[in-house]
Amino acid sequence: MSERGIKWACEYCTYENWPSAIKCTMCRAQRPSGTIITEDPFKSGSSDVGRDWDPSSTEGGSSPLICPDSSARPRVKSSYSMENANKWSCHMCTYLNWPRAIRCTQCLSQRRTRSPTESPQSSGSGSRPVAFSVDPCEEYNDRNKLNTRTQHWTCSICTYENWAKAKKCVVCDHPRPNNIEAIELAETEEASSIINEQDRARWRGSCSSGNSQRRSPPATKRDSEVKMDFQRIELAGAVGSKEELEVDFKKLKQIKNRMKKTDWLFLNACVGVVEGDLAAIEAYKSSGGDIARQLTADEVRLLNRPSAFDVGYTLVHLAIRFQRQDMLAILLTEVSQQAAKCIPAMVCPELTEQIRREIAASLHQRKGDFACYFLTDLVTFTLPADIEDLPPTVQEKLFDEVLDRDVQKELEEESPIINWSLELATRLDSRLYALWNRTAGDCLLDSVLQATWGIYDKDSVLRKALHDSLHDCSHWFYTRWKDWESWYSQSFGLHFSLREEQWQEDWAFILSLASQPGASLEQTHIFVLAHILRRPIIVYGVKYYKSFRGETLGYTRFQGVYLPLLWEQSFCWKSPIALGYTRGHFSALVAMENDGYGNRGAGANLNTDDDITITFLPLVDSERKLLHVHFLSAQELGNEEQQEKLLREWLDCCVTEGGVLVAMQKSSRRRNHPLVTQMVEKWLDRYRQIRPCTSLSDGEEDEEDEDE
Template sequence: MTELGVKWACEYCTYENWPSAIKCTMCRAPRPSGTIITEEPFKSGPGLDGGREWDAPGTEGGGGALLICPDSSARPRVKVASVAETSSKWSCQMCTYLNWPRAIRCTQCLCQRQRTRSPTDSPHTSGSGSRPGPPPQDPCEEYNDRNRLNTRAQHWTCSACTYENWPKTRKCVVCDHPRPNGQEAIELAEPEDPSSIINEQDRARWRSGCSGGQRRSPPTSKREQELKMDFQRIELAAGAVGSKEELEVDFKKLKQIKNRMRKTDWLFLNACAGVVEGDLAAVEAYKSSGGDIARQLTADEVRLLNRPSAFDDGFTLVHLAIRFQRQDMLAVLLTEVSQQASKCIPAMVCPELTEQIRREIAASLHQRKGDFACYFLTDLVTFTLPADIEDLPPSVQEKLFDEVLDRDVQKELEEESPIINWSLELGTRLDSRLYALWNRTAGDCLLDSVLQATWGIYDKDSVLRKTLHDSLHDCSHWFYTRWKEWESWYSQSFGLHFSLREEQWQEDWAFILSLASQPGASLEQTHIFVLAHILRRPIIVYGVKYYKSFRGETLGYTRFQGVYLPLLWEQSFCWKSPIALGYTRGHFSALVAMENDGYDNRGAGANLNTDDDVTVTFLPLVDSERKLLHIHFLSAQEMGNEEQQEKLLREWLDCCVTDGGMLVALQKSSRRRNHPLVTQMVEKWLDGYRQIRPCASLSDGEEDEDEDDE
């Protein structure tokens, strides 16, 4: 707010003071009797609106103590600070800034106010004991700007770390860099008398005039320009509580830590914050830059991140992903992409047929009427690898398997821990070997693997995810009861002994519902249970039991392996032929078998009905230690010993016991009953490998002729 009237110039420092000031604002010199007029008062004349006149203060109609500026359309009316209010300000002993009486710290340098009474103190501030009233708003912010300029002008900027040091320091307090000699001549010394204050103000005014009145910020470092990342989420909170000395020490320490940081360090901290906040791009950026996934957070990095509840010393990105249940990020972090071959799956080769299959899936989804209004599929489709693959040359077969299978998942499930194909009886004599299809490493891997195991395509349009969310929402009470009862039993059986309030159960359930509606969000066991109802068939998950790091350390229990039955449907409404999924390190893959012509009546090639060409795959219901797989989400009445659970499995699946005494489930598939679009897609995909066969056969024939000539 601009004060109207005649300014008077101080005879010592030539500072232009407002007419109400009885002392110079800068040097505190008394106002001389004869003042120099440096600004003409407003005279009566036409107003901004063309007809209204502005009156000078004190004239008739001038409004008394309320002054109106010519640009009052943008500024409110305020009272001019009286002489008593202006003189009641206290001067800071460090920076000489004039503060309002209510301030207990200096507005500029945060120095504590000295409570010693001075001649400039008003009776309200000392002696009377009464609390002063609220001070009026400063009518002119020029005081603040000038004092701030004078205070900052006393600092010198370090050329190495850009830290602003006090004028008496000879070395930078952050990086110990020596003070440049050239700055000593231009930096301002600490004033000791009023004359030096005058010189300080003149020099500061000259500097501000040369630079256009704006103080330039130190140049941004090249490291920060290259990264262009959000440093605000890894900065120390500005509102920390503590003494000035403690804050200054913390600030210096953080400055030293930042100056030692390299580009890889910033990417790592950004990835750690990305795991907590769910930013997958930050994690992928760190991994693609060649960052070490097993890198651990140091104490300095934890201090810089400034979130003790989220980050701990020694934690890796995997630890953080497990703590915050980021299944999609675990897939990116723990799944090494060592396959150099480009992927070529049936859904990629035939985009037209794939779109038709997606439309067929959407058309076959219906909602059941009644209390349990869950969605379900009307078609029973099971994807299997064609038996014609065995007719291809070995080199072509190897190429095909490299492009359609996930070799890393296959190796982990077979070799690192015996989870699939561990039984020679099933894999060799009964031809029930399972193959892990390659799948996208995204948050939709569960939905993709379910559609791959049935229709051979991905959930690209999120049709299955939307159906999952709608089923959970419309049948929330049914699924919530099962989920709550199962989680309570699980916590008690594993000795956790915790109990939640109903509000906490509701919050956890709301989180599960929200995951189903977010494309790319990782899913949990409850979602597999709902998918079993949508498919109207059991889902068997063969997965690793523990999260492990690259060094083989056990990080946590996965809880995914087991059998998921559509227990909320009637048994007569469901199919007994299950599908199989594989789970490895936060990633789901479809496990499928290979067709067989059925000429020798063995295992998967057992031709149970020659007219229908049915292929049967035997899926084990026990693990490698011959322990029965867990059945998820059982009620209190359904829970029991192993015999009762085995009886329940026989009711919901076609089960039999092999010659070796192993309980298995029968997965049946048929070429004739399979959807024609799926069969057509597989045949078109296989034709691409059949075209490679003549070249391979020709090279083999040429080698045979060369041997005959010799």
């Protein structure tokens, strides 16, 4: 006979249990003295059941059969009415549990020990609570749960419990301490304090009995927590009385609560220098962290390695101390790049705040189906021509503080991306300069505002406009994005096709990036920014992603022209802005004001009555290939002649004498915003004040030469 045929049905929940079960699997009710079999055992011809079957109890086999318990374990003789009357109520959820349960079936709360006054059990020696009989399986499971806790170690930085095999914390990447045995011992002591009611009853019985050896009472939960706190404080190097340890632990907890993600990355970078982990340094640098940051007393206290970390140490100090030559070269390069920078937005904070309020006031939303935000003012930032009037030494200092030398070198020397044409850079005075920018995730938005207003997007005004425009005009931008991605995959031989659900998931991810300050943005966001500015955006970027070691990681797709194709051409300006893209970072590319327009070649005979500066931006790369126009529809896609025609419609284009197709960026000091002009003048005055000292020293040298 199959085992299914002799299952017994629970009389409370009617669940059919296996014959070896002495309790119901569903409701944990005790198995009755007899079981009701709903199937005829003679169908399978089992001799085991027929051996205990009484023929006199049935009539022709039509009535249900009563079969005794066939479990191999001894039956517990109990009455339902007696057990039901002795059920105990949970102190947390008031659920009535069976007498044998040591935890609440509903909320798994520990059963409280009865006091002798609640349920006295009379005996000859006195009244004391009787130890509850516990199922050996239940007791084994509880012990097993406690034993699994000893397989974890607690991180001393973020208090996360990691598996024993983990060498670093999963959350904060802090290395496992060397005295891991002390941590496991503390967890074992804490686990041993969580004992069941049977252990408590046994302990009380042993205390009242003179024959058994006396044991100390088990620690309460509060005592175990304090013991754990002391253990962690000892790991942190605290020494003192109990009160002092509690105060120190509270201070450590306050320090941890105040720390931000950048702080944790900095501590991980410090540990990475000691252990030779370059990835931790790259993670800290990519988050926009300051390489010259110094360790504070609180951070040294958290790291708890006096032999390695001292107050005031930087990553460079640690690299020198532990002789990390490869890391030292990278860190020194970053320190030189982040040396004292002074851009116009830093000189006068009051003017900068006024400009931010002016930008917020000039943002409006278009009424109609395409409800995109747009700026009402056309502003283009250029370096003042008065820089050339400064002495060479002062000019060098100015350019060191306002430009990003590494980006300039990568775009000019390592790969000819900008200023590759001597005709444009020299004769037409259209040399582009890469402004220094923050290395946070908002570098794209910062570079756009730097190329227009000369400030950062510190208050996320532009990011909010980007997010709202993407959501309010999601259908319009989604159609362009989907068509462009499909064409790109086919033209580059990827040949992949996605379901509509997958397209929607990718689009939702793009929308989420726009709403998160510090999140890196993609090509779609540049396309939306072109609509907010109502002007084209030209991106000159490297072709490949590279690591800090110079290894090629992948192909970039940022370089090209982004046109506000969803606006009417009459609603947009034809003067573009230029951005540079290098190694996951955007920089504003600006020109310097020029005065003369005499010999500019074809298309450069301009009226200078309004003091207009013209910058010629190439629309081809160094190999004379036309830059890609992003997010074209199926009707707009075609050969280079069709794309060149499209560029001429949206930009003021001309061809130089050298045969280079360029777009004209027009800017005027008189037509520029007065707040931007005032900010640039205040910034330039800072360097003008250095000039008299330099001139005086030069005059003194001339007098000395004459005396000789």
